[in-house]
Amino acid sequence: MKSLLVLLVLVLCINTFTFSHETKLTPIKGNKYHEIKPKLDAIEHEISESSLSLSCDVCQIGATLLEGFLQKNASTQEIIKGLAELCIISKAEQPEVCYGILNNFAPIIIDVLLQSEFTPTQLCTYFRICSKGGSSESQKENYHDLQQNSHFNPTMYTNGKTQYKSLKNQKPLMKKEIGANSTIGYFLQLTDIHFDPDYLVGSNPNCGRPLCCRDGTGDAGVMGHYLCDIPFSTVEAIFEHLATLTDQLDFIVWTGDNPPHNVWEQSQSDQELATRTLSQAIAKTFPNTLVFPAVGNHETYPSDQYVLPKSQWLLDSLYENWGSWLDQDALDSVKEKGYYTILLRQGLRIVTVNTLDNDMINFYNLLPTYLAGPNNQSDWLINTLTQAEQNNEKVLLIGHIPCTLKAASTDQWCAMYEAVVARFSDILVGQIYGHTHIDQLVVFTDPADRTKATGTNFVTPSMTTYQNHEPGYRIFEFDYSTNQITNYYQYHANMTEANLTGHINFTLTYSAKEEYGLPDLSPQSWYDLTMSFKTDISKFDSYFKNIHIGPVQSECDQDCRYNWVCEILGTTSSLYDQCKGV
Ligand SMILES: *[C@@H]1O[C@H](CO)[C@@H](O)[C@H](O)[C@H]1NC(C)=O
Numbered sequence: 001m002k003s004l005l006v007l008l009v010l011v012l013c014i015n016t017f018t019f020s021h022e023t024k025l026t027p028i029k030g031n032k033y034h035e036i037k038p039k040l041d042a043i044e045h046e047i048s049e050s051s052l053s054l055s056c057d058v059c060q061i062g063a064t065l066l067e068g069f070l071q072k073n074a075s076t077q078e079i080i081k082g083l084a085e086l087c088i089i090s091k092a093e094q095p096e097v098c099y100g101i102l103n104n105f106a107p108i109i110i111d112v113l114l115q116s117e118f119t120p121t122q123l124c125t126y127f128r129i130c131s132k133g134g135s136s137e138s139q140k141e142n143y144h145d146l147q148q149n150s151h152f153n154p155t156m157y158t159n160g161k162t163q164y165k166s167l168k169n170q171k172p173l174m175k176k177e178i179g180a181n182s183t184i185g186y187f188l189q190l191t192d193i194h195f196d197p198d199y200l201v202g203s204n205p206n207c208g209r210p211l212c213c214r215d216g217t218g219d220a221g222v223m224g225h226y227l228c229d230i231p232f233s234t235v236e237a238i239f240e241h242l243a244t245l246t247d248q249l250d251f252i253v254w255t256g257d258n259p260p261h262n263v264w265e266q267s268q269s270d271q272e273l274a275t276r277t278l279s280q281a282i283a284k285t286f287p288n289t290l291v292f293p294a295v296g297n298h299e300t301y302p303s304d305q306y307v308l309p310k311s312q313w314l315l316d317s318l319y320e321n322w323g324s325w326l327d328q329d330a331l332d333s334v335k336e337k338g339y340y341t342i343l344l345r346q347g348l349r350i351v352t353v354n355t356l357d358n359d360m361i362n363f364y365n366l367l368p369t370y371l372a373g374p375n376n377q378s379d380w381l382i383n384t385l386t387q388a389e390q391n392n393e394k395v396l397l398i399g400h401i402p403c404t405l406k407a408a409s410t411d412q413w414c415a416m417y418e419a420v421v422a423r424f425s426d427i428l429v430g431q432i433y434g435h436t437h438i439d440q441l442v443v444f445t446d447p448a449d450r451t452k453a454t455g456t457n458f459v460t461p462s463m464t465t466y467q468n469h470e471p472g473y474r475i476f477e478f479d480y481s482t483n484q485i486t487n488y489y490q491y492h493a494n495m496t497e498a499n500l501t502g503h504i505n506f507t508l509t510y511s512a513k514e515e516y517g518l519p520d521l522s523p524q525s526w527y528d529l530t531m532s533f534k535t536d537i538s539k540f541d542s543y544f545k546n547i548h549i550g551p552v553q554s555e556c557d558q559d560c561r562y563n564w565v566c567e568i569l570g571t572t573s574s575l576y577d578q579c580k581g582v
Pocket residue numbers: 022071072073
């Protein structure tokens with residue numbers, strides 16, 4: 001993530017090169033370099049200080065000049081070469097990282113920007129570096145009730161032309177009989193495993209590249225290190241523990257992000273191998289358990305970049321790796337679009353979305369074809385939910401990138417998703433997500449009545465320790481008689497202790513109902529909890545403590561608390577801004 005932002009800024013700061021003539025690039029020398037150096041230092045400082053907020057001024061200057069640069073018709077190779085030099089002299093990243101990132105990403109970014117209709121200012125707003133008013137996101141010491149919005153019409157997200165298969169006579173996948181002794185069941189969520197096949201015990205965890213613990217000398221532990229992705233042997237140890245839960249689990253939801261974070265040097269085959277390795281490990285650990293996987297933004301190559309037909313190889317590999325878990329209709333859908341639906345039991349359906357369409361860092365999402373309607377996935381989603389409603393089914397929705405600022409989700413997708421959640425709130429019984437590596441709640445409200453909650457995204461923390469997280473997983477409790485999620489249990493292990501004992505030991509972090517004093521896990525109960533954070537600081541502190549379970553403890557003052565409330569309710573950037581009173 002950080003590397004991609006560095007790249008973005010570098011692309012935007014392309015201005016720091018002059019042209020000796022039309023198409024040749026020459027790095028600025030002598031005095032001119034001194035003129036730009038403070039700007040580079042400022043950018044570098046901002047990147048190191050915060051995760052997503054570069055200053056709006058820097059972005060706009062860079063973007064305006066980028067436009068001029070593109071108009072000069074410089075070749076991609078020239079741009080990469082020039083940017084790599086800039087990246088190296090500014091010490092934004094190590095040389096191999098600079099070259100790796102630029103070679104992988106710059107051709108796509110340049111290609112997309114040339115085709116997109118974004119003006120530089122709009123681009124800075126799109127990446128949420130500038131607010132709509134053109135300034136950096138400001139820190140208001142308050143938060144505001146969300147306004148009602150009557151323009152809301154899910155039918156604007158359908159094209160009405162595509163024919164879909166009837167879902168009426170599908171066979172349920174789940175064989176287990178429910179109800180003999182109890183109607184309560186459990187499912188496990190695994191997410192953001194990000195194992196590193198090249199993790200090296202005793203290597204340097206703080207090497208200055210975006211991912212370390214692969215070379216040098218240092219204290220990278222036997223089980224892992226907080227600054228790095230986890231070794232495969234740790235994944236195996238965790239799975240060995242999870243295998244003991246098999247009898248209690250009805251199914252597993254696996255919300256993706258399989259490869260490590262060395263995004264500057266990956267290849268298509270690395271990505272395919274990561275998904276294959278984990279698919280095989282999960283199948284081996286749980287040979288008789290249903291698994292419902294979703295694609296993460298790291299599965300593709302380069303990371304986050306996905307567009308059809310170019311990314312067909314990814315869907316082909318998912319089709320192969322997910323083959324033992326899904327039925328043929330679902331697999332065909334995966335092969336075609338990366339999303340699917342499955343009838344779990346009579347009256348209960350799984351719908352899994354492909355959230356590469358909700359990835360702000362997927363530059364292909366800037367193409368005009370995408371902006372016209374997110375790859376028709378909304379059309380399929382609405383059709384599927386409409387059929388589910390007609391067939392009296394409830395729906396458990398699964399995806400990777402949730403709708404929250406920290407997820408770098410897109411407004412196009414999340415505005416659509418909000419409308420869909422409001423329209424189908426009666427049949428949506430849960431929305432299971434990952435991606436941000438932290439424990440987050442997202443609450444959707446009805447555009448016509450912002451005090452009415454329509455749905456929640458449960459955002460489960462990562463299994464990888466990257467960065468500064470204890471490894472975690474979650475178990476949801478489900479009542480099949482009402483088709484409701486009745487509770488969830490969050491677990492974590494202590495990596496410091498795991499390194500000392502050579503054994504990974506998971507403990508219950510909290511049980512949602514008890515931790516937050518909830519009467520039930522309905523969207524309205526979560527909304528009420530969120531509103532209570534305004535005044536009930538001890539309740540908020542429980543939430544805040546659970547966000548990051550790890551070695552780094554931080555304090556949260558009133559501004560910070562209000563930011564987190566807006567993070568929960570700000571499912572699009574305009575709702576976030578409204579909440580913040582920007
Ligand atoms: C860049 O290329 C376009 C299309 O080939 C051309 O119309 C334009 O004049 C060129 N601009 C410069 C500055 O060379």
